[in-house]
Amino acid sequence: MSSVSIKTEGLTKAYDGHTVLDNINLQINPGEFVCLLGPSGCGKSTLLRLIAGLDKPTKGKVFLDDRDITNLPCSKRNFGIVFQSYALFPNLSAYDNVTYGLKNRRMTKRQIEETANKYLEMVGLSGAKKRFPSQLSGGEQQRVALARALTIEPDFLLLDEPLSALDAKVRVKLRHEICSIQRELGITTIMVTHDQEEALTMADKIVVMDKAKLMQSGTPEEIYDHPQSRFVADFIGAINFYENEGETKAIRPEKIVINSLPGADSSEAVLTDIEFRGNFCRLSARSDAISKEHEFYIDLPTQRVRELKLCVGAPAFVNMPEAEVLHFGGASRS
Amino acid sequence: MRKALEKLRNRVITWDTVKLIGIVCLLAIFCIFLVGPLILLFVKAFQDGSGAFCGLAQFRKYLSSANMLSSLGHTIYISLTATLISVSAAFAMAYSLSRRSVPCKKFFQFISRLPMYAPTMLLGMSLIYLFGNKGILTGLGLKIPLYGKVGIIIAESIFCFPVALMILMVAFSSADNRLYEAADVLHATPFRKLITITLPSIKYGLINAVFVCFTYSFTDFGAPSVVGGNYNVLATDIYKQVIGQQNFNMGAVVGIIMMLPTVLSFFVDRFTSKRQTGAISSRSIPYRIVPNKRADIIATCFCVLVTLFMIGFFGVSLFGSLVTFWPYNLKLTLSHYDFSLISASGGVETIFRSIKVSALAAIIGTIIAFMAAYFVEKTQKFKLLRRIIYALAISPNAIPGTVIGLAYIFFFNPKTFPLFGTGYQINNSFYFLYNTVALLVCVNITHYFSVPFITASTALKRLDNEFESVSDSLKVPFYRTLARITLPLSMQAILEIAVYFFMNSMVTVSAVIFLCTSITQLASVVVVNVQGAGNDAAAAAICMVILAINLIVRILYEIINKPISRKTDAWMKR
Ligand SMILES: Nc1ncnc2c1ncn2[C@@H]1O[C@H](COP(=O)(O)OP(=O)(O)O)[C@@H](O)[C@H]1O
Ligand SMILES: [Mg+2]
Numbered sequence: 001m002s003s004v005s006i007k008t009e010g011l012t013k014a015y016d017g018h019t020v021l022d023n024i025n026l027q028i029n030p031g032e033f034v035c036l037l038g039p040s041g042c043g044k045s046t047l048l049r050l051i052a053g054l055d056k057p058t059k060g061k062v063f064l065d066d067r068d069i070t071n072l073p074c075s076k077r078n079f080g081i082v083f084q085s086y087a088l089f090p091n092l093s094a095y096d097n098v099t100y101g102l103k104n105r106r107m108t109k110r111q112i113e114e115t116a117n118k119y120l121e122m123v124g125l126s127g128a129k130k131r132f133p134s135q136l137s138g139g140e141q142q143r144v145a146l147a148r149a150l151t152i153e154p155d156f157l158l159l160d161e162p163l164s165a166l167d168a169k170v171r172v173k174l175r176h177e178i179c180s181i182q183r184e185l186g187i188t189t190i191m192v193t194h195d196q197e198e199a200l201t202m203a204d205k206i207v208v209m210d211k212a213k214l215m216q217s218g219t220p221e222e223i224y225d226h227p228q229s230r231f232v233a234d235f236i237g238a239i240n241f242y243e244n245e246g247e248t249k250a251i252r253p254e255k256i257v258i259n260s261l262p263g264a265d266s267s268e269a270v271l272t273d274i275e276f277r278g279n280f281c282r283l284s285a286r287s288d289a290i291s292k293e294h295e296f297y298i299d300l301p302t303q304r305v306r307e308l309k310l311c312v313g314a315p316a317f318v319n320m321p322e323a324e325v326l327h328f329g330g331a332s333r334s
Numbered sequence: 335m336r337k338a339l340e341k342l343r344n345r346v347i348t349w350d351t352v353k354l355i356g357i358v359c360l361l362a363i364f365c366i367f368l369v370g371p372l373i374l375l376f377v378k379a380f381q382d383g384s385g386a387f388c389g390l391a392q393f394r395k396y397l398s399s400a401n402m403l404s405s406l407g408h409t410i411y412i413s414l415t416a417t418l419i420s421v422s423a424a425f426a427m428a429y430s431l432s433r434r435s436v437p438c439k440k441f442f443q444f445i446s447r448l449p450m451y452a453p454t455m456l457l458g459m460s461l462i463y464l465f466g467n468k469g470i471l472t473g474l475g476l477k478i479p480l481y482g483k484v485g486i487i488i489a490e491s492i493f494c495f496p497v498a499l500m501i502l503m504v505a506f507s508s509a510d511n512r513l514y515e516a517a518d519v520l521h522a523t524p525f526r527k528l529i530t531i532t533l534p535s536i537k538y539g540l541i542n543a544v545f546v547c548f549t550y551s552f553t554d555f556g557a558p559s560v561v562g563g564n565y566n567v568l569a570t571d572i573y574k575q576v577i578g579q580q581n582f583n584m585g586a587v588v589g590i591i592m593m594l595p596t597v598l599s600f601f602v603d604r605f606t607s608k609r610q611t612g613a614i615s616s617r618s619i620p621y622r623i624v625p626n627k628r629a630d631i632i633a634t635c636f637c638v639l640v641t642l643f644m645i646g647f648f649g650v651s652l653f654g655s656l657v658t659f660w661p662y663n664l665k666l667t668l669s670h671y672d673f674s675l676i677s678a679s680g681g682v683e684t685i686f687r688s689i690k691v692s693a694l695a696a697i698i699g700t701i702i703a704f705m706a707a708y709f710v711e712k713t714q715k716f717k718l719l720r721r722i723i724y725a726l727a728i729s730p731n732a733i734p735g736t737v738i739g740l741a742y743i744f745f746f747n748p749k750t751f752p753l754f755g756t757g758y759q760i761n762n763s764f765y766f767l768y769n770t771v772a773l774l775v776c777v778n779i780t781h782y783f784s785v786p787f788i789t790a791s792t793a794l795k796r797l798d799n800e801f802e803s804v805s806d807s808l809k810v811p812f813y814r815t816l817a818r819i820t821l822p823l824s825m826q827a828i829l830e831i832a833v834y835f836f837m838n839s840m841v842t843v844s845a846v847i848f849l850c851t852s853i854t855q856l857a858s859v860v861v862v863n864v865q866g867a868g869n870d871a872a873a874a875a876i877c878m879v880i881l882a883i884n885l886i887v888r889i890l891y892e893i894i895n896k897p898i899s900r901k902t903d904a905w906m907k908r
Contacts, residue, residue: 044414053806054803055714056712073350074803074806074807074808075807077808079807080807081804083800083804085798085800087800087803087804089368089818090906091822091905092818092819099817100805100808100810101807103809103810104809104810104811104814133905134904134905134907146480148804152807152808152809154807186670192781225369240756
């Protein structure tokens with residue numbers, strides 16, 4: 001399977017004068033796993049559909065390996081797609097679904113069978129060939145849809161919220177499977193999701209979108225550690241915002257240092273709540289030195305909470321290391 | 335140069351082009367068989383007999399004639415009364431069948447549909463056998479002034495009952511049981527539940543049923559032609575104007591006036607059907623019947639009563655068609671079923687012709703209705719064209735059969751059309767269809783097009799639009815997905831549509847009566863002629879044959895549909 005690069009230039013889409021995608025410039029390298037992340041309704045699916053050729057952009061261009069494919073109909077772009085609803089043909093068995101795209105090619109019956117078996121095996125469904133979609137579980141249906149998309153040996157793979165209809169356990173399992181299949185095939189992949197955890201764990205590169213605009217793109221670490229806007233900081237991971245010296249600042253809850261004794265640079269705070277979350281605890285604290293209006297959160301390993309003997313109402317001393325504080329400009333803005 | 339070549343290669347004929355051709359073909363069909371005739375009908379209404387433009391003169395003449403005005407009043411009166419009766423009865427029946435535990439529901443429903451399977455003239459004839467001068471009940475001392483409004487009202491009430499029942503059954507079935515459970519928890523009385531939950535949830539169905547029944551009785555031709563006597567109504571007026579007095583322009587005027595309530599009903603239906611589908615969410619829980627002995631017994635009794643009435647009502651015509659000479663010689667005979675005795679209009683062959691027309695209407699109509707629905711629902715491009723097709727496809731619902739029949743005469747009968755202002759004539763290239771069986775097929779498809787189209791659209795809407803996207807990505811041409819996926823999954827709707835076209839084409843009179851000539855006579859029209867000539871027994875016999883054919887088709891449908899629906903249900907299970 002060949003890997004391709006995908007590029008969009010000033011991609012814009014409007015429905016009845018209402019802009020749902022605004023000047024999107026995107027660069028995806030060969031073999032990269034990219035997650036489009038954003039709140040629902042921000043235009044992620046629309047972007048995916050434009051790349052697939054299922055819709056035509058109002059403005060802008062799509063490139064595949066530097067070839068302009070903006071006007072290429074979708075059946076002439078070589079890609080696989082998996083939808084949130086899976087869109088499995090209900091009247092065809094799992095096997096027939098998987099071979100659906102192979103039948104109209106010049107392939108012998110043997111070749112078709114081999115290809116289908118290869119991908120069914122890859123998704124771990126060799127035993128369920130004869131079953132109809134209504135007889136498969138959600139996770140199995142998703143695997144069939146993935147196999148079906150892969151059979152035509154696509155240049156790139158598009159996944160539109162493939163995991164959001166599944167329950168938590170299956171979701172985590174499939175995350176790993178999709179990642180390992182993607183790596184095995186080395187296929188350029190774009191996955192839409194509104195689940196930040198999914199994006200952080202799966203992606204080589206995350207593209208954060210909001211209200212039709214591209215907000216930031218980068219590796220998961222970059223996005224998490226250096227969000228360039230308040231929105232991105234807020235949307236990915238938990239974060240505390242506070243105004244200080246006329247500036248909006250933010251810090252992740254796990255980056256705050258807490259102690260039971262005062263130290264250099266630390267300010268006094270009162271713990272108002274301790275929320276047990278298993279391996280760690282989320283503490284709520286209030287400190288007049290940091291913010292008079294807002295409480296802020298601190299994440300601390302449960303072990304450490306016990307060691308420090310922290311409890312609600314007790315005073316504690318917090319320190320926000322300057323290196324970890326994010327700055328978002330003037331307080332009036334944002 | 336190379337760039338241009340590249341561009342060209344990307345623009346090679348795609349399947350979109352094929353779809354576009356299909357859509358344009360459909361538009362052309364609509365223009366010839368719906369838009370063209372209707373335009374001519376409108377033109378005729380503003381012309382006088384010589385073809386000169388006369389503005390509203392014809393309308394003024396109509397409104398100043400006492401006779402004509404009275405028929406408008408009559409029509410409104412009988413329609414209102416018949417609507418009230420049929421909707422009330424259908425409401426009670428729908429309630430009994432959907433909210434009470436009643437045995438043999440399928441059977442009751444089947445029998446209550448009988449009036450749809452026979453020409454409406456049969457309803458009039460049964461009334462004559464019961465209440466006519468020599469009727470059974472008249473003989474027993476139960477005298478009613480049958481000929482005139484009473485007869486028409488009874489006949490129309492029975493005629494409208496099945497369709498009202500169907501609409502209300504759907505409305506009742508859309509209830510959300512969680513609301514009833516919530517009300518029970520709050521100790522609501524049955525009356526309050528009726529007022530606050532049941533009525534609001536079936537409100538739109540009820541409104542829709544009222545308008546549909548009103549339209550049905552407003553435009554029906556069959557029943558008034560049999561039991562109308564001297565009581566004139568619009569549908570028979572048009573016929574008299576056109577066939578009796580050859581006053582085509584006045585016929586067009588009456589046609590347009592007749593369309594006022596049907597157009598209104600059309601918009602009400604648009605409005606209510608949108609509301610109703612919005613009212614049930616996917617999370618609704620179907621109504622669970624709570625047994626209540628007394629109410630259940632009353633409901634069962636009501637259903638039994640309706641069923642007995644229907645069986646008796648149709649039975650009496652069957653009996654009438656089987657006795658030698660009603661009511662003097664009650665010896666059973668099959669002589670009335672010897673249609674070779676029916677002189678001028680031909681006998682057995684009209685029945686075969688009816689079957690042929692209905693079968694063709696079923697096959698061709700189903701293909702066109704499904705195609706139209708497919709292009710409207712499953713194409714992403716050509717938004718404007720799709721909108722136009724949609725509007726054209728649902729508009730026959732707003733046009734009474736008599737009006738369509740008349741419009742067809744205007745469009746297909748003349749050899750040439752005069753061009754306004756100039757002295758030129760243009761040849762009518764569709765004249766060849768006049769006086770053919772093919773035209774009868776066309777008029778039936780057009781007349782009954784909307785319901786099948788909506789049925790097909792609804793079925794297609796239920797299928798994931800992403801099937802098409804996936805097929806595109808797999809580079810499977812659209813027609814393969816249509817054949818392999820869409821059609822098999824829509825099989826139930828397709829069968830239903832075919833049966834609908836067939837049955838209605840078998841019983842319809844209103845549109846075809848203007849187009850049938852001696853060489854293209856249909857059984858249902860023969861019924862009108864034979865009955866008009868006083869041969870009630872033969873007319874009843876033909877009705878019975880039509881009824882029997884429709885029943886057979888219906889039973890065949892049930893047999894074929896059973897495995898299909900079981901399979902489809904298994905596929906579509908989530
Ligand atoms: N076919 C369409 N016509 C009109 N508006 C649309 C259409 N498809 C999507 N939209 C609008 O575009 C916006 C973005 O939609 P979408 O890309 O599906 O968001 P998401 O990020 O949740 O996938 C939404 O406001 C949606 O209502
Ligand atoms: Mg989406």
